Amino acid sequence: MARNIHSDDVAASQEPATTAGMEQHILSLSGLGRSFGSTRAVDAVSLDIRPGQFVGVIGRSGAGKSTLLRLINRLIDPTEGKITFGNMDVTGLRGRDLRHWRRDCAMIFQQFNLVERLDVLTNVLVGRLSDHGFLTSMAMQFTDAERAIAIRALDRLELAPQALQRAGTLSGGQQQRVAIARALVQNPRIMLADEPIASLDPGNATRVMEALRSINRDDGITVLVNLHTLDTARAYCDRIIAMRDGRVFFDGTPRQLTDDVVRDIYGSEGLTEFNEAVTSTAAAPARARQPA
Numbered sequence: 001m002a003r004n005i006h007s008d009d010v011a012a013s014q015e016p017a018t019t020a021g022m023e024q025h026i027l028s029l030s031g032l033g034r035s036f037g038s039t040r041a042v043d044a045v046s047l048d049i050r051p052g053q054f055v056g057v058i059g060r061s062g063a064g065k066s067t068l069l070r071l072i073n074r075l076i077d078p079t080e081g082k083i084t085f086g087n088m089d090v091t092g093l094r095g096r097d098l099r100h101w102r103r104d105c106a107m108i109f110q111q112f113n114l115v116e117r118l119d120v121l122t123n124v125l126v127g128r129l130s131d132h133g134f135l136t137s138m139a140m141q142f143t144d145a146e147r148a149i150a151i152r153a154l155d156r157l158e159l160a161p162q163a164l165q166r167a168g169t170l171s172g173g174q175q176q177r178v179a180i181a182r183a184l185v186q187n188p189r190i191m192l193a194d195e196p197i198a199s200l201d202p203g204n205a206t207r208v209m210e211a212l213r214s215i216n217r218d219d220g221i222t223v224l225v226n227l228h229t230l231d232t233a234r235a236y237c238d239r240i241i242a243m244r245d246g247r248v249f250f251d252g253t254p255r256q257l258t259d260d261v262v263r264d265i266y267g268s269e270g271l272t273e274f275n276e277a278v279t280s281t282a283a284a285p286a287r288a289r290q291p292a
């Protein structure tokens, strides 16, 4: 039986964040689906994501989490259904409008996707390229103002001292924070993170999750993050969406995600297999790490 709660208290706890000068819109998915051959990776997903929410997407491997994020970013096209952002039909965007959507809807990946031979600062500046014409993009020419923005983003992620270091020489956690800085300089409205901590140790996982939380709370940017680990989702997310076989199986608050629901999402092994205590990517909020 599906536990599609989507309760009023999720919505009530999520008043729209106000970001100066930025219009806030609801991201709506309506009957969204994507098939790969006979596989229904995402199946009839309908969701409203209010501005400023911090949403965790959980579910077994193959449940459709990555496909859902890629559909939202339009890295892949839906087989059916619609995505809207306010009045804008995202599914219909093409060319320049689509590039702008991808800028507004930044994506970070498990494997960071940095250019390892380039320095950290240049990697961050790549996030500005969608604002450039073809020639300045090819030449990687950036203004002093853009460099200042990139340095500020790195400073915020405690990486300014590494600005001129080759990206490939950084640790995994540092590289993921560079990827977040790169996403930040795009001035996104929504940040999509596809298992951003899956290959990090607990300390780095925590720093990455704290960075996402700061971006969400301080900048009012909506965050949708795919997570393999339940405790991380419980610790950081206001709303948790669980997918099963491409469908939304649960949609509610961390408090509503009871052991019974977890068992239904993951199967009988769920409580142990996906318990943070036995995973390598435990991320604990800073307050939980303070000495008593």
Ligand SMILES: Nc1ncnc2c1ncn2[C@@H]1O[C@H](COP(=O)(O)OP(=O)(O)OP(=O)(O)O)[C@@H](O)[C@H]1O
Binding pocket: 036, 039, 040, 041, 042, 059, 060, 061, 062, 063, 064, 065, 066, 067, 068
């Ligand atoms: N490009 C593709 N071609 C064929 N099948 C695909 C493709 N992308 C995803 N799938 C299939 O769609 C289903 C959902 O995959 P998806 O990667 O979205 O799941 P997931 O929940 O993100 O899994 P994981 O947690 O392992 O990353 C899976 O059965 C997968 O094999």
